[in-house]
Amino acid sequence: MGERKVTVAAEVGLHARPAATFVQRAKKAPMDITVTRSYGGEKVNGKSILAIMALDVRQGETVVISAEGEGSEEILDELAEIAGTP
Amino acid sequence: MNLRGVGVSPGIGHGPAYVLTASVPEPPEGATYTGEAEQEKERVMVALTQVAGELEARGNRAGGEAEEILKAQALMAEDPGLVVKVRTLIDRGLAAPRAVFEAFTKYRNVLAGSGGYLGERAADLDDIRDRVIALLYGRAMQGLPISPAEPYVLVARDLAPADTALLSKRDVAAFVTEEGGPTSHTAIIARAMGVPAVVACSGATAIRPGVRVMADGTSGVVRVEPAESDVAEAVGADTARQAAFAAAKGPGRTADGHRVPLLANIGKPADLDDALEAGAEGIGLYRTEFLFLDRTEPPSSEEQRCAYRAALEAFPEGKVVVRTLDGGADKPLAFLPAPAEPNPALGERGLRRFRRFPDVMEAQLGALAAVASPGLRVMAPMVATAEEAGWFGQECRARGLSDVGVMIEIPSAALRAREVLARVDFVSIGTNDLAQYAFAADRQVGAVSALHDPWAPALLDLVAMAASAATRVRKPCGVCGESAADPALACVLVGLGASTLSMGAAALPAVRAVLAEHTLDQCRRAAEAARAQPTASYARAAARAHLPGLDRLGL
Known part of the structure; x- marks a missing residue:
């Protein structure tokens, strides 16, 4: 299981455009993508904008993105970059 | 008939009311379908995709x-x-519309x-739901007229972005909604379009379609069937006002050239754009606690450096006054935990709390010292005594910070401003808290809010005391607080000796224009007249009599 721990840099947090960009990319991935606020927290579906919004991640807070399977490392890198973009 | 809401996009808009009443009925509870579950699901999928x-x-x-x-x-x-x-839900037998x-x-x-x-x-989800259900019932949503003969005032319970996105200024004269707040889509889109908007206006959807409506996006007043002369007057006054505000460019000064730098209050890096756009000459109050309100862990030094550097870079020529963390009372910070207090406004807040968490203080002052440039000023909130001011000054100077000040927001500090000023380089008066403590009226308690009138003569006396003490020793005394945002009161504060005024960016154009209309002498006479009155309302009226520019600007 691959993981990326990333601090959300956008001022609006993981909402609005950053959330939409994140979900649009996650939806293209063949495998499941999960997001949690921190290690051990509730895992939500990274392809669900409503679930991501309900996590209510603010600027400067850290999330863990996980995925498993072929190509997952590459997808995780891209998702981590989206979440970490100011 | 007059209605009142919250103005979120300034200007006057008037025209016939177009009232959006379309609401999709709730599908009956327990509604079922005939046929196959898969077909019912397919219907929903098609509607959602569409x-x-x-x-x-x-x-x-x-x-x-x-x-x-x-x-x-x-x-x-x-x-x-x-x-x-x-x-x-469809598998459980519910019909598609009800399941949706x-x-x-x-x-x-x-x-x-x-x-x-x-x-x-x-509200975004409600709008999608209604569209999907309307489609499942084979019904069209009420559309909005595009390119009408005359722009209309769009009245609705709430507006969805899908409704408003394709509208322009040629279609809509103003928005009026019963719901929504300053960050609702209606507010955001109205500001982007440059169309006046009033939200949270209860009773708005009872306006009869077609009647003439005038909305004031500054005051939040919505007038139904106003007299034509009232419309002409309001539009004329607003046009003149906007032109005067736009014409008053450049640094803050009185009519006779006395300089009063006009600064902005900010709470986050994004506020910098608004401040620059409104022509702020610097930052008079950076409320750093707002950067970290939701945090459980103290912010890192690196993160703080970024936030402060952005402000200094935005105003390379001006001053940037950063206030150290003001946690406690109405702004609890989880990483500066407080013991349970019976009266938090009088408890361990501001500098008192900061002092008890040396690590947090070290991180903040260290971050400030690391990015320090000549424009940087650092000040502490909630200072009651000269000893506290002296202690804060020492802590800052030990880290290489040279321009150090304190807030005057506790009456004891105003009363003994001379001794406070002997230990720091400047002071800044926070009129909101100063009123809270001078009148023993908690800002969080609505029942005592009448005591917070910024025109109260007792409050003006305290400001005068601090400002004249600063003038005597030739050190700056700014005012940051609601008072500075009131154009008439801003003149009075200058008359009392305030050397800079700091306010929310939106208030800057009006204050700049009004200040430029009056001489320093007029400001002083207005201040004297106000202080000579027994009550706040008399003080307001007495000051006005010396500030003829207010009428000229329609304020």
Whole structure:
């Protein structure tokens, strides 16, 4: 299981455009993508904008993105970059 | 008839009311379907896909901020969690429209329960739900007239971005909604379009369609069937006002050239753009606690350096006054925990709290020292005594910070401003807290809010005391607080000896224009007249008599 721990840099947090960009990319991935606020927290579906919004991640807070399977490392890198973009 | 809401996009808009009443009825509870579950699910999937496609297409046509909002809505329409919920409900026997209604309700309640930004997104989901249900019933949504003979005042319970995205100034003279707040889509889009808007205006949808309505996006007043002369007067006054505000460019000064730098109050890096756009000459109050209100862990030094550096870079020529963390009372910070206090406003807040957490103080002062440039000023909140001011000054200077000040917001500090000023380089008067402590009236208690009138002569006396002490030793005394944002009171503060004024960016153009209309001598006479009065309302009237420019500007 691959993981990326990333601090959300956008001022609006993981909402609005950053959330939409994140979900649009996650939806293209063949495998499941999960997001949690921190290690051990509730895992939500990274392809669900409503679930991501309900996590209510603010600027400067850290999330863990996980995925498993072929190509997952590459997808995780891209998702981590989206979440970490100011 | 007059209604009152909250003005969120300034200006006067008037025209015939177009009242959006379209509401899709709630599908009956327990409604079932005949036929196969798979067909029923397919109906929903087709409707969801179509609505998502329409939202996306409208977004592409609209561009800008509306595009982002609509594309996020399109993603919501096809949200996998939502789809699973709808399918499950259909498997349990519910008809497609009812299944959609219940699935959306579950999610919208989660958002609505969060309040704030997320709460306002609940309206986005309601709009998608209504569109999907209308489609399942084979009904069209009420559309808005495009290119009408005369722009209309759009009145609605709330507006969805899909409704407003394709509208322009040629279509809409003003927006009036019963719901929504300053961060609702209506507010954001109205400001982007440059159309006046009033939100949270109860009773608005009772306005009869077609009657003439005038909305004042500054004051929040909505007038139904105003006299033509009233409309002409309001429009004339607003046009003159806007022209005067636009004409008063450049640094803050009185009519006779006395310089009063006009600065902005900010709480986050994004406020810098507004401050620059409004022509602020610097930052008079950076409320750093607002950077970290939701944190459980103290912010890192690196993160703080970024935030402070951005402000210094935005104002390379001006001053940037950074206030150290003001935690406690109405702004609890989880990483500066407080013991339970019977009266937090009088408890361990501001500098008192900061002192007890040396690590947090070290990180903040260290970050400030690391990015320090000649424009940087650092000040402490909630200083009561000269000893506290002296201690803070030492701590800052030990780290290489040279321009150090304190807030004057406790009456004891105003009364002994001379001794406080002997230990620091400047002071800044926070009129909101100064009123709270001078009148023993908690800002959080609505029942005593009448005591917070910024024109109260006792408050003006305290300001005068601090400002004249600073003038005597030739050190700066700024005012940051609601008082500075009132153009008439701003003149009085200058007359009392304030050397800079700091306020929310939106208030800057009006204050700049009014100040430029009056001489320093007029400001002084207005201040004297105000202080000579027994009550706040008399003080306001007495000052006005010496400030003829207010009438000239229609204020």
